[in-house]
Amino acid sequence: MNANRFTHFLAIDWSGAKGERQKGIALALAHGDGGAPVLIEHRWGRADVLAILRDELPADTLVGLDLGIGLPFADCGAYFPGLPDTPPDAPALWDLIDRIAADEDHLGANSFVAHPDLRPFFRDGMDTGAHFGCDGAAHGRGRFRVTEHAQAAMGCKPYSNFNLVGAAQVGKSSLTGMRMLHHLRGHLPVWPVDPLPPRGSVVVEIYTSLAAREAGRSAAKAKMRNYEDLNAALATLGSPGVAGEGPIDDHSSDALLTAAWLRAVAHDDARWTPAGLTPEIAATEGWTFGAL
Structure with missing residues (x-):
């Protein structure tokens, strides 16, 4: 390396x-x-x-x-469990976001979270979706990636990428960023x-x-x-x-x-080479550089 x-x-x-x-x-x-x-x-x-x-x-x-x-995957075995076409990995997720939000200017992603099949997975300013948690568990702070658990263990206070509410939320920026990552492929x-x-x-x-x-x-x-x-x-x-x-x-x-x-x-x-980064996590959730 x-x-x-x-x-x-x-x-x-x-x-x-x-x-x-x-x-x-x-x-x-x-x-x-x-x-x-x-x-x-x-x-x-x-x-x-x-x-x-x-x-x-x-x-x-x-x-x-x-x-x-990326979005949480390992906790439920899918980004959007129960949906027949849930993406298998991060590049496919980026592609899905970009296709659904294709008509939005400036790499916006509001139409993605407003999609009727996807909205139940998010918490927005009006509603906490029925699938904001995992497998019927209490909603709490929502779903987290493995890297976000590593961040928390280091003393940080991460937010779920499915959370779109509050000054510290990162969901909206992450989804718009994933559209950009799709356009950077290749x-x-x-x-x-x-x-x-x-x-x-x-x-x-x-x-x-x-x-x-x-x-x-x-x-x-x-x-x-x-x-x-x-x-x-x-x-x-x-x-x-x-x-x-x-x-x-x-x-x-x-x-x-x-x-x-x-x-x-x-x-x-x-x-x-963080301890929690497996090939499966790399392909689906990604990782935060520096989270050990």
Whole structure:
């Protein structure tokens, strides 16, 4: 395994919000030779990010996407148990989402969760679907992937990708991100659904709270909203700080910190071989890079 070969580290804080452009998307790049991570200033839309990932990446870039690259599968033996055409693996899931939401602009996925066969699996602002849990179990926080159980064991507070409610939910961003991943097939591998290639760029799923945790932040204080806190966290990772003082939005700080974190840990083989990652989990649920 040659995970020490990356020359650039791009962290993307993602958003599932409606519209052409989302204030919640932020991109930051860290160079393998060192230096402070750099925020790529732009009012981003999801289509812009897709274009960069397809056609404009620097060579040998490790891309971290802050979204879930799959839905829970192992807990129930299927993404959508009981449906005759439930997808068998992550690429088929991405294809299904994109086909159902094909008429939505800006890589939206609202029509997917509104589909009458699929809506019972989600919790939205009006209803908790009958299949939000598994096998008739109490709904609780919903279904989790194996990697999300690993996150929780590390002290994080993950949310189910079937949950579409609340400020901390990740369901909407994950579903829109899966549409983008479908459009990246054949252009950019997505680890661990695809094996880590010996050269070239690759996408991994990130959870910015994991980066913050390794930078000395607690789960309750994972968000950094001023330059002083951000630069203290960067210093913990061995990275130079970024210029600025006073407030910074947490989307930008998440991206900047996570770009530096990817650079600091990508060489560690253990990150690429977590104990819970089986071939079956890789193919169906994927994994969060850094969840051990």
